[in-house]
Amino acid sequence: MNGNSKTHSPGSEGPVVFVLDDDASIRCALSNLLRSVGMRVETFASTAEFLQWPKPDCASCLVLDVRLQGSSGLDFQRQLAASNIRIPIIFITGHGDIEMSVKAMKAGAMDFLAKPFREQDLLDAVSAALQADVKRREVEQQLSGLHARYQTLTAREKEVMALAAKGLMNKQIAGQMNLSEITVKIHRAHAMKKMHAKSFADLVRMAETLGAEPA
The missing domain is CATH 1.10.10.10 (Winged helix-like DNA-binding domain superfamily/Winged helix DNA-binding domain)
Structure with missing residues (x-):
């Protein structure tokens, strides 16, 4: 975990936004923006950090850079899906193109924002992703209860x-x-x-x- 994010215990209440970007300045800027509207944020510099951190049992979403050191956000998206880690993903990139955007959305991404993007566009995308995850969790809980x-x-x-x-x-x-x-x-x-x-x-x-x- 880098120094831009205050560590929360896995049991903390409320939705959480994960920010995964290998650029410290981007992590800081996104964290500050999201926190300014009262969102709970955890930031990570690598996919390994994100996978090792114990995830809280709450609604969440992942703001993910397409280009990461040693891997790509699209590869990580596939890795999460293969591991049955279901989390809405919002891709951000400074090198985006139509092909990458289409691949990300077809693989289930909630949104794809090319830098520089409007702050409000990111906030809207994050809000929509968190709402979608809340609904998914409610449906899964209902189905689990039904099976039980x-x-x-x-x-x-x-x-x-x-x-x-x-x-x-x-x-x-x-x-x-x-x-x-x-x-x-x-x-x-x-x-x-x-x-x-x-x-x-x-x-x-x-x-x-x-x-x-x-x-």
Whole structure:
């Protein structure tokens, strides 16, 4: 970690903006700009520093220089993706061209700013990236909770849920599973309760999200 960024503990609250640039003056300027609007910032001089630093469990984004000593920002973008490190990236460069921009955006970059860029353009890009990461994390947390609740279902409750989601009526499900219609209704009610489904339509959406299939 260089001297331009005050070190925060990984448990600090609030979104964080990571700035990765091998030019100390750029790191300082970007850090000062982002901090001036109340953003939390961590700066790094190399990809190794960034990878070694323990990441906080919060929304974040990475402002990344395209050209780094010993590697390129585009290569690092691919490395992060291969390592399943999902973080919105805003590329900055003084040597940008259309081809580099297209490659970065196709690989999932949020934005690509050529120096010199307007300070407001960077602030807008960072704000959009942080908002996108907040939404991604919310969706992942919801999906994680959905999977956890699904695992509390019995095998028969899972099968009833899957068959019901395919549009089968209780009587049809009963015939297919060789159960009584009353038993099917009980399994379906238990599944709805355990999944916290507010309605049958809600349960169907959950089954579709989970990709639930009959055994």
